[in-house]
Amino acid sequence: MISAVNWPQLGVLTLRDPKAAAAEIMSWQLPRPELWMAAGVIAIISTIFSTLSNMILPLPAPYTDLFPSPFTLFTFIAGGFVLTVNVLFWTGRALGGTGEMGDLLALLVWLQALRAAAQFLLLICVLLIPALSGFLLLFIGIATLWVFLNFLSVGLQLNSLAKAVLVLLVSIVALSMGVSLLFSLIGISAIGVPANV
Numbered sequence: 453m454i455s456a457v458n459w460p461q462l463g464v465l466t467l468r469d470p471k472a473a474a475a476e477i478m479s480w481q482l483p484r485p486e487l488w489m490a491a492g493v494i495a496i497i498s499t500i501f502s503t504l505s506n507m508i509l510p511l512p513a514p515y516t517d518l519f520p521s522p523f524t525l526f527t528f529i530a531g532g533f534v535l536t537v538n539v540l541f542w543t544g545r546a547l548g549g550t551g552e553m554g555d556l557l558a559l560l561v562w563l564q565a566l567r568a569a570a571q572f573l574l575l576i577c578v579l580l581i582p583a584l585s586g587f588l589l590l591f592i593g594i595a596t597l598w599v600f601l602n603f604l605s606v607g608l609q610l611n612s613l614a615k616a617v618l619v620l621l622v623s624i625v626a627l628s629m630g631v632s633l634l635f636s637l638i639g640i641s642a643i644g645v646p647a648n649v
Contacts, residue, residue: 463566467595470602477562478555478607487557494564495530501571502529508578531637533564536627540604543623547615549608556607563599567592 466473503522519525537560541553570592577585604616 462562463569466562466566466599470599471606473562474559474603474606477558480558482554482558484554484557487554487561491533491557491561491564492530494561494568495526495533497568498529498564498571499526501568501575505571505575505578508575532631533560535631536560536623539623539626540619541608543626544604544608544610544619547610547619547622549610549615549619551606551608551610556604559603559607563596563603566599567596570596 462473462476465476499522502525519528537553537557540560541551541556544551544556574585574588574592577588601613601616601620604619605611605613608616608619610616610619
């Protein structure tokens with residue numbers, strides 16, 4: 453079934469009608485091991501694009517110190533994704549959601565794939581039409597939030613964008629603590645200084 457999917461069409465549907473796209477993706481009933489594997493591949497791709505982007509337009513020192521190597525960046529992206537999925541799922545359950553972890557995982561993997569594609573487009577835009585990159589970045593941010601909230605509503609079976617917003621806000625608090633822990637595990641303090649200093 454996956455081999456017959458029109459990916460560009462699904463991408464357009466995701467932006468136009470996220471709930472319909474979510475229902476289609478969830479109907480595939482993909483196995484969790486394959487979804488986690490796909491998430492890992494997407495994290496590698498995102499790391500490559502982010503590294504290339506930082507080579508073209510280097511970030512200020514405090515930010516580059518956070519991710520001194522592509523491996524550190526990959527660890528943050530992949531670890532952050534795993535943490536995000538779990539925090540969103542259990543927060544959603546605590547707030548009345550009845551969705552399954554596999555459904556939410558499938559939706560967030562697809563969203564990550566779209567974000568990787570958006571990273572590539574942004575990289576091309578920076579190289580060819582730098583003046584438009586700011587507008588593209590703004591569009592990507594707004595579109596990501598819109599799709600994300602709808603995916604949360606459908607994937608967790610919250611049946612309400614307001615509840616999805618609440619899940620997101622509560623999850624942000626939990627994730628902030630989780631990210632601090634992740635930083636400490638990879639040897640980085642919250643201000644970008646090695647933790648053993």
